[in-house]
Amino acid sequence: MAQKNFSSRKAGYQNHSHTQGKVGTGGGRTPRDRARRELSQNFLVDPYAIGLIVKAADPVGAVLEPGAGEGALTWALAKCGARVIAYEIDPLLAGRLTARTRENPGIRVVRGDFTKVKAPREPFAVVGNIPFSITARIVDWCLTAPALTSATLLTQLEYARKRSGDYGRWSLVTVSTWPWFSWELCGRIDRESFRPVPQVDSGILRIQRRTEPLVRDRKAFTELVELGFSGVGGTVRASLRTRYSGVDAALAAAGIAPDTVVAYVHPDQWIALYEALGMP
Incomplete structure (x- = not known):
């Protein structure tokens, strides 16, 4: 299977996120810091990296976005004409994003846990910079949603490589779903594209439902x-x-x-x- 090799541009961002202010060298931890850690929040701040995800997703129609955070990807998806339902479990972030997108008819913000949402009946895609800590749960949700057309997920690079066969080996979940879904690594995103900076790079993993199953039973x-x-x-x-x-x-x-x-x-x-x- 052909692999696409992309890398994001490294930019000279200040080490900060909008929810925590500048990150200093002190040892203090605010409630927002603790919430960010518990919810595995690493915000994507590199416009080039966001563009790579949108290009891989090719969003059309209804798009569900798990873990919308501060909305950088949300806005980019909506600008492409997608009807975005952005899910955010953090009440502060959900409130801020709701306020900022209230006038945009292509964006609806929902405060809640994406993995507990009932999947739509009409065709839809999932696109998201998802929390690494619940990657498996989100992938399982996508694979069991009957109307899902595709899922384009930013995951830990190692996870994306394992699931797409990029190491030359194949996992049980990929093989067992292969007749119904293709798995592809569509790019690599450098850890410096996030604030706070995570410990590992990320991969753009695209799961595409096949138009016709390759086996019947x-x-x-x-x-x-x-x-x-x-x-x-x-x-x-x-x-x-x-x-x-x-x-x-x-x-x-x-x-x-x-x-x-x-x-x-x-x-x-x-x-x-x-x-x-x-x-x-």
């Missing part, structure tokens, strides 16, 4: 993949032979060597394996 495919990842016997061959017949011939048809460790089986090979085993 989700339950059967998921069971096959989960057994392969179970680790029984140490290889995908050993794991699958505990339940399926004709595994050796199916592996050969899918181009998978008998001693292949499960993480190195490409998602497309899993689909070929599924078909070679005669599964519907």
